[in-house]
Amino acid sequence: MTTPxxxxxxxxxxxxxxxxxxxxxxxxxxxxxxxxxxxxIGWGVHDPDQAQHQLTRLTTTTLLLGLAACLxxxxxxxxxxxxxxxxxxxxxxxxxxxxxxFRRTAHIRLERxxxxxxxxxxxxxxxxxxxxxLDVVGTDKKDELAYLGEGHARALRAELLARAAGxxxxxxxxxxxxxxxxxxxxxxxxxxxxxxxxxxxxxxLAAALxxxxxxxxxxxSLWTVLATGLPLVGAAGARSVGRFVAEYDWTVGESPDxxxxxxxxxxxxxETVPPGRVQTVRIVEPMLxxxxxxxxxxxxxxxxxxxxxxxxxxxxxxxxxxxxxxxGVTVPASxxxxxxxxxxxxxxxxxxxxxxxxxxxFVTRHGLLRRSLxxxxxxxxxxxxxxxxxxARFKGLADVHVDTGANKTVTAGLRDAQEAAELLxxxxxxxxxxxxxxxxxxxxx
Amino acid sequence: METGSxxxxxxxxxxxxxxxxxxxxxxxxxxxxxxxxxxxxxxxxVPLTLGTGLLLGLLVGPAWAAFALxxxxxxxxxxxxxxxxxxxxxxxxxxxxxxxxxxVLWREETIVPYGRMQLVEVTSGPVARKFGLASVQLxxxxxxxxxxxxxxxxxxxxxxxxxxxELGQAxxxxx
Numbered sequence: 204m205t206t207p208x209x210x211x212x213x214x215x216x217x218x219x220x221x222x223x224x225x226x227x228x229x230x231x232x233x234x235x236x237x238x239x240x241x242x243x244i245g246w247g248v249h250d251p252d253q254a255q256h257q258l259t260r261l262t263t264t265t266l267l268l269g270l271a272a273c274l275x276x277x278x279x280x281x282x283x284x285x286x287x288x289x290x291x292x293x294x295x296x297x298x299x300x301x302x303x304x305f306r307r308t309a310h311i312r313l314e315r316x317x318x319x320x321x322x323x324x325x326x327x328x329x330x331x332x333x334x335x336x337l338d339v340v341g342t343d344k345k346d347e348l349a350y351l352g353e354g355h356a357r358a359l360r361a362e363l364l365a366r367a368a369g370x371x372x373x374x375x376x377x378x379x380x381x382x383x384x385x386x387x388x389x390x391x392x393x394x395x396x397x398x399x400x401x402x403x404x405x406x407x408l409a410a411a412l413x414x415x416x417x418x419x420x421x422x423x424s425l426w427t428v429l430a431t432g433l434p435l436v437g438a439a440g441a442r443s444v445g446r447f448v449a450e451y452d453w454t455v456g457e458s459p460d461x462x463x464x465x466x467x468x469x470x471x472x473x474e475t476v477p478p479g480r481v482q483t484v485r486i487v488e489p490m491l492x493x494x495x496x497x498x499x500x501x502x503x504x505x506x507x508x509x510x511x512x513x514x515x516x517x518x519x520x521x522x523x524x525x526x527x528x529x530x531g532v533t534v535p536a537s538x539x540x541x542x543x544x545x546x547x548x549x550x551x552x553x554x555x556x557x558x559x560x561x562x563x564x565f566v567t568r569h570g571l572l573r574r575s576l577x578x579x580x581x582x583x584x585x586x587x588x589x590x591x592x593x594x595a596r597f598k599g600l601a602d603v604h605v606d607t608g609a610n611k612t613v614t615a616g617l618r619d620a621q622e623a624a625e626l627l628x629x630x631x632x633x634x635x636x637x638x639x640x641x642x643x644x645x646x647x648x
Numbered sequence: 649m650e651t652g653s654x655x656x657x658x659x660x661x662x663x664x665x666x667x668x669x670x671x672x673x674x675x676x677x678x679x680x681x682x683x684x685x686x687x688x689x690x691x692x693x694v695p696l697t698l699g700t701g702l703l704l705g706l707l708v709g710p711a712w713a714a715f716a717l718x719x720x721x722x723x724x725x726x727x728x729x730x731x732x733x734x735x736x737x738x739x740x741x742x743x744x745x746x747x748x749x750x751x752v753l754w755r756e757e758t759i760v761p762y763g764r765m766q767l768v769e770v771t772s773g774p775v776a777r778k779f780g781l782a783s784v785q786l787x788x789x790x791x792x793x794x795x796x797x798x799x800x801x802x803x804x805x806x807x808x809x810x811x812x813x814e815l816g817q818a819x820x821x822x823x
Binding site for chain 2: 315317340480482505583584585586587588589590591592593596604606607608609610611612627628630631634635638
């Protein structure tokens, strides 16, 4: 391969100005330094006897030589990937150019930004660097900028958001960070209690404690016990301690650039969701939280993987936060239940179902013990479907599905057939008019 | 319901405003689609019936040839099923959205607003091309939307595609 001629390769903007390309932080090559080591460890764990055999055969010299080759190879690979990765911010796009042999250029349109995430794993915090990722529908892991200097990442986020918001390109540099007003902070005690009161935490913990001894008595094979026990313990840890660590110091803030979510004890994450990007909000109420009046709020943003808005908070506070996320939306107090004959289709659980339609949102509820209430703004509805199976038709019932842009479907289950048909037509009409009043993609324009 | 005669685009637009109040104007699928599906059914099941009957009758015994009744029954049942399924499919273009209704036992009705459309896909396999058919599929940002019209005359499919694209552009909205 020939060295790419960066001088002639420099891309230009529409009006002929050259685009200023930047490189990632020089710490980046170290990011992949562990890869060869991981491969060797993986091989050793996979086949312990063979590994032991090979190790005894090696002399000190070959061992050292092999180690040196691994180090040099890893360092070279890391350095080359870093050297050949460039990014640039133009008036309308973020361009990422990467690749040594296989070139890849990603152009991410700024007005399509659904969310901006800055994440700092523990080691990156020590090194003072951060990852920046733009969530656009269709982007994946390759499209994140890892790593940038901490200050640089913040400045870049501010600039990207300013450009996406529609500020003039010349002033986008100077706009700076938008001021943040804190809406909610979850104290560690509330978080800990909420996790203790979650059934899933205890379920996985119980499984991790009960299953391995049981297997030991049944098989007396250490490998079987380890192979099933370790994943179970891992799952239990992730469910309890892992969630506590990830959701520690959860802060939700509001700024002109949208919603700010900061969280994490070891790995810090800072998410920004610009206005009008939220597709669905769900209020989840596990059974054991009901006495305390706590709820968990989840949200769907297209192309974004993070889904929690509030891990645990009293209902009134959560509702005020929702009011900020979806402006002008109040959570309806009462929902209409399906007709009584729905019990023939879904005994007992039909009581958990319910729907409500307000001026701005379509609301459905399901779940009896763990109640889940989903709110979809009319403007975010992609399509509406009515479904009716033979048994449901015999009982005069039908389901209405509402598909949102985050690729999730919200279902109003077991409605009266006549009502469902009206709901279908009405929802199509409401989503059409709702879109007309929706805010523009460039929220400051 | 008889074949959906493709209406001229001008006519459709004239009707739009009247449509919004009352029942939408439904269009069925062309009869060729039913003909194609039935032909495929016959092509697969008639040799199977004959093969089963002859092989079992000659090799094992005449009484065993009765097993050929199974694929025959399947053929007759499928014939009727295809007819009912074909008759249940229909679509309507309204001023702002496309309606698709289908299914006999499991009924489904889909409404996709034009402004939500991300892309329109016209596909046509070798057999479908032989019968002069093409299917039109609308994709939105939600994969579940699944708005498919399985068989249309190519001219109608192209007209629909162009009209949907045009309306989609006019009413386009972000996510």
